Amino acid sequence: MRVLHLLDHSAPRRSDYSRRAQALLEGLRKQGVQTVHLTGTGQADADGAGDGWHFYRTATADRRLPLIGRAAPDSRLGAAMSTAALALRLRQVARLTRPDLIHVHLPSSNAVAAWPVARLAQVPLVVDAERRGHALPAYPFPRAERWALGAAHAIATGTAQVRAVLRAEGLAAKAIAVVPQAPDLLPGRLAGVRMENLLGAPLLAYAGGLAPDDGLDLLLTALAQVRRRHPALRLLVAGGGTLELRFERLLAQPALRGHVVFAGPLSYRRAADVLPRADIAVFPALGHRPCLQPSRHLLNALAQGCAIVASDLACHSELLVHGHSGILFEAGSRAGLAKAILDLLAQPWRIDALGKAARDFMSTRRSWEVTAARYRSIYEMVLNNCDASR
Structure with missing residues (x-):
């Protein structure tokens, strides 16, 4: 089975996206799937290797037109030209490599370029689909994207x-098959990173955004309440940027002053260093906006064996078993969040128990090998259905 993977243009670079993509490709190859890799528009580099992998690449489309000038990349005209360039490049690579199936990875808007190529070549199409957050730019042709998803032989979410x-x-x-995400970090915990005798100075960690719906405001107000019983409690906020200024007045309160540290955005390498050192990792998203999938920081915290306290959003409840692999509290409830933290601090032995259960779950149910096996099952189902319909 040979599968042509249409990836984001950043796949050959050193990034969190490339690590995830390459981990999946490696898992597929171990299961006997031949993989061919094409990146989307955004690079002018020639075809070649990236981190030991060969990538066919799609150069950035020239958006200069007579009388019109250069089209902006985020305009409808610029998007249309990029889609056309990607479709032509995909057609070339498909003719050269003759895949049995085309797999479109995120962004799912690339399916607009892939479905006509798959149809002309009579090759089945599998598309990874997502629902974008408000912070991400929307594809200017949503109807075309929806049409392309409908034309796919299978969708993975x-x-x-x-x-x-x-x-x-x-x-x-x-x-539509559910293929749960795997973490960036391998399951495990660095030996000796947590001090056994903290002398009543436990460490909380928060990794995520700083927008109101992310819940950091709620965590800070709950922290002020919890510190009445644990005055040495500290909070490490793995986030930063201009939105950090929103919290200046709150952090100036006597109950929080000196006990909250903003460490900047949590990259892949820093996640492996920071998360294992926390006693409790908190994910207090409010859910005012639809939260359809868990944070990658949450997946990494589970893989690193952190004790998790998270709001009871659907995407969290699907991942965590309350009282076994994490503690869930009512989203938006300051009292519920404070109680969850206080209960764990009052029973410190539960911290390691929760972390071990979380780590075991990720190693057995959310590894890249398991993810690759699920994708292979989708490929086989689609190919068998296409053979039966001929």
């Missing part, structure tokens, strides 16, 4: 919530 949204959007008759 990260959570049951995304699948439900896609079905509500009119894809109920389409085969």
Whole structure:
């Protein structure tokens, strides 16, 4: 089985996206799937290797037109030209490599370029689909993207919530498989990173955004309440940027002053260093906006064996078993969050128990080998269905 993978343009670079993509490709190859790799528009580099992998690349489309000038990349004209350039490049690579199946990775808008190529070549199409957050730019042709998803032979999503949204959007008759995300970090915990005798100075960690719906405001107000019983409690905030200024007045309160540190955004390498040192990792998203999939920081914290306290959003409840691999509290409830933290601090032996259960779950149910096996099952189902229909 030879599968042509259409990836984001950043796949050959050193990034969190490339690590995830290459981990999946390596897992597929171990299971006997031949992989061919094409990146989307955004690079002018020639075809070649990236971190030991060969990538066919799509150069950035020339958006200069007579009388019109240069089209902006985020404009409808610029997007249309990039889609056309990607479709032509995909057609070339498909003719050269003759794949049995084309797999479009995120962003799912690349399916707009892939479906006509797959149709002309009579090759099945599998598409990874997501629902974008408000902070990300929307594809200017949503109807075309929805059409392309409907034309795919199968769709893969990260959570049951995304699948439900896609079905509500009119894809109920389409085969939609849930392929849960795997963490960036390998399951495990650095030996000796947590001090056994903390002398009543436990460490909380928060990794995520600083927007109101991310819940850091809620965590800070709950922290002020918890510190009445644990005055040495500290909080490490793995986030930063201009939104950090929103918290100046709150952090100036006597209950929080000197006990909260902003460490900047949490990259892949720093995550491996920071997360294992926390006693409790808190994910207090409020859920005012739809939260369809868990934070990658949450997946990494679980893989690193952190004790997790998270709001009871659907994407968290799907991942965590309350009292076994994490503690869930009512989203938006300061009292519920404070109680969850206080209960764990009052029973410190539960911290390691929760962390071990979380780490075991990620190593057995959310590894890249398991993810690759699920994708292989989708490939086989699609190919068998296409053979039966001929």
